[in-house]
Amino acid sequence: MNDERKKILIVEDEFITAMDLAENLEFMGFSVAATTDTAEEVLSLALEHSPDLILMDINLKGEMTGIEASNLIKNNLDIPIIFLTGQSDDVTISKAIESEPFGYLIKPFDDRSLKTSIAMALYKHSVEQKIKSSELRYRTIAESSDNLIAILDADFKFEYINNAGLSLLQTIPDRVIGSSISDYISSPFADEIVQEIHTVIQLNEKRHVQGQLVIKDQEMWIDSTLIPLNPDCSDHSQILWIANDITDSIRLQNKLNEEGIIQIEKNMEQFQILNDEIRNPLSIIATCVSLDEPPSGPQILKAVKRIDDIVTQLDKGWIISNKVRTFLLRHYQHGKLL
Incomplete structure (x- = not known):
């Protein structure tokens, strides 16, 4: 049976505090992925266990602080971090805030504050992941x-x-x-x-x-x-x-205006014929691909749709031509009725 409990990595240099914290987390329904008392091990443990959240003491054994370990995690992995510290001075808090943690608890804290902070951090992280996914989706659409x-x-x-x-x-x-x-x-x-x-x-x-x-x-x-x-x-x-x-479309309109209503009528007649000559074969190709389902079918249908879209754009040019022709006939009596 799979354990669906959220996994938490504990980074705490006080052995008694770490053991008590692990016991409380298990009682709350979380799973303790691992425990360490040095910041140097955080990244390797995070890569090994893929925790859902890290509880990070700021002052740790070794040369690296919890804040430095947090920045290392943030640059390599997408894991929310809650800081634990016994210090509440402005300098420590300021440095911690700069690393953008998902929470900050000052020791001693009670179980309720701990559970609430974890729940809020997990929720905020979930929302951020959805936003990133949405941004990626819209960026993909924009780039296409x-x-x-x-x-x-x-x-x-x-x-x-x-x-x-x-x-x-x-x-x-x-x-x-x-x-x-x-x-x-x-x-x-x-x-x-x-x-x-x-x-x-x-x-x-x-x-x-x-x-x-x-x-x-x-x-x-x-x-x-x-x-x-x-x-x-x-x-x-x-x-x-x-x-x-729309440069090509504007140039086409200007050219049609210069050539006059008679040329417009000829173009309209030619396009009506060309429209059928293009779309009829396209329809046959699409039907054959749908029936035979060849491996390259999706690419063929995509090309067919692209050509059909181009013809649709030309349809718009035909409509514009017809409007120009109607205007000239009404105001200048140029050309002849079809």
Whole structure:
């Protein structure tokens, strides 16, 4: 039968205190993984027993203190630590707090305080693990996106940016993190983005802005969405910036406008035919893969979906073309009715 009790590693240089502590922990329903009186053994014991929590005395035998051992654990393992000490002076407490423990108990302490501190430390650690898992999940999603996804602080400095954003801004992480958005973008539209960020922070609402940017003398059009991330935290406001490069779409629209309504009608007719010629074979391929289930089936279906998404994007261009055609027919009587 598996022991599901939480395992605790005791680091205490007083033999009687360590034995009494171990007995009390067992009575409370915990399992004592191991006991040691020197900080030098903490890391090896933690690696060997994988405890759920460490009770660490600050003053130990040997050259290393409990605080130094705690920092060593924190740099190598994800295990919550509660400090035990008979000292309550400001210097000791200050040093202990700097190492960010999950609890701090001053001797002598009673069993209730010990049990409460352990329960709180285990709960806090569990919450932090869930947050880290959530952050990793969202980071994975962001890195798989083709759009720029970045987090900016209230001073317009980058705190995070995904690979697509690095490619768009033509930079690397070491350079962009901590730098301002104005260091990479220069144009009147860049000033508009900065102004919109002010509005997002002040009004706590999502904003949408579209315009032309100049990045390293390269002109491009982007469609941006700015979203407040933590509006209730006035000390550290953050903005989520999502930007899509729509340069090709804008150029296509401009080209269609220049060519006139007659060319638009021809393009629309050609696209309707091309749409069917692309989607019909795609449908056949997807059906065959689903029936035969070859080893490379998932990769084939992924490629099919990608092509289908591209055609869908072209559909949007078709809709825009139709709107332009309708406007010109209504106001300028250009072209002919289909």
